[in-house]
Amino acid sequence: MIEDTETVPGWLAPEELESVRGRMPILYVDAVPVRVDATGIVTHVGLLLRISSDGSVSRALVSGRVLHRERVRDALLRHLEKDLGPVALPHVPASPQPFTIAEYFPSRDVTPYHDPRQHAVSLAYIVPVAGDCRPRQDALDLVWFTPEEACSPMVQEEMTGGQGVLLKQALAHVGRLS
Numbered sequence: 001m002i003e004d005t006e007t008v009p010g011w012l013a014p015e016e017l018e019s020v021r022g023r024m025p026i027l028y029v030d031a032v033p034v035r036v037d038a039t040g041i042v043t044h045v046g047l048l049l050r051i052s053s054d055g056s057v058s059r060a061l062v063s064g065r066v067l068h069r070e071r072v073r074d075a076l077l078r079h080l081e082k083d084l085g086p087v088a089l090p091h092v093p094a095s096p097q098p099f100t101i102a103e104y105f106p107s108r109d110v111t112p113y114h115d116p117r118q119h120a121v122s123l124a125y126i127v128p129v130a131g132d133c134r135p136r137q138d139a140l141d142l143v144w145f146t147p148e149e150a151c152s153p154m155v156q157e158e159m160t161g162g163q164g165v166l167l168k169q170a171l172a173h174v175g176r177l178s
Contacts, residue, residue, distance in 0.1 A: 028122035029076045030102060030163070031062040032170040033084060035144060036128045042174045045150045045167065046133060048083055049141040052160070057140075059158040061166065063122070072096070076125060083139050089131030098123040099173040102166055113162035126170050147176040 012020060020026070033046035047059040064079040066072055073096055080090045102122045104115035113122075135142045149155060151171065156164040171177040 022118075025103075025119045025121045027066040028063060028104075028120050029066060029072060029079060030122045030124040030166060031076055031080055031090075031127045032125070032167060033062060033080070033088070033090070033127055033129045033133070033142075034174075035130075042126075042147060042171070042176050044144040044146060045171070046084070046129070046142050046144050047150065047155070047159075047167075048135060048139040049143065050139055056160075057158075058160045059143075059155060059163075060139075060160070061163050062127075063163075072123060076127070080127060080129070082137050083135060084129065084142065085132070085134035085136055087131045088129045088133045091128045091130065092125075096125055098125055100124045100166070100169050102162070104161065111162070112165040115161055124166055124170065126174060147171050151177065 034042045035044040035046070037043050048062065049057065050060050051057055062079050062083045064075065064082070066075040070078075073092060073094070076092055076096060077090065080088060080092075084090070102113045102124055103111050104113040104118070104120040104122065105111060106114075106116055106118060108114045133142050145155060150167055156168075159167065168177055
């Protein structure tokens with residue numbers, strides 16, 4: 001018997017992923033990158049600028065799937081490096097605790113979170129970053145907003161899928177929602 005060797009463990013082929021997405025929830029992580037001052041107070045929030053598959057431009061949090069046999073912490077670090085660059089220097093504790101869990105549904109009427117592709121469950125984290133962030137992969141830019149700017153109607157309108165709600169929850173969690 002010949003065994004197929006996976007070159008990238010945990011990844012599904014596109015057709016397999018579509019099949020799974022239609023039958024069960026997929027686990028994700030969402031990360032809110034923040035800058036903190038010397039006392040640990042959040043001073044800025046980093047939001048990515050992305051172009052979606054339909055060509056629209058939006059602001060987004062760091063987000064992505066957890067792979068089969070991947071620890072949640074490792075998935076968080078992988079997506080932070082993928083989107084913010086290798087020298088972002090995120091501070092992720094050995095045993096990270098999410099500030100909330102967001103359930104994304106294909107229909108808009110179940111929760112504030114929407115993903116037309118699937119039912120996804122996302123563990124959401126606030127992650128201080130201390131290094132030089134340079135967006136990579138499909139991120140066009142990273143802009144640092146004050147908490148007040150991030151909650152402004154203009155920035156909130158630029159966020160899709162309920163991520164603006166998630167951002168406000170993160171800022172409330174750290175006492176920065178005005």
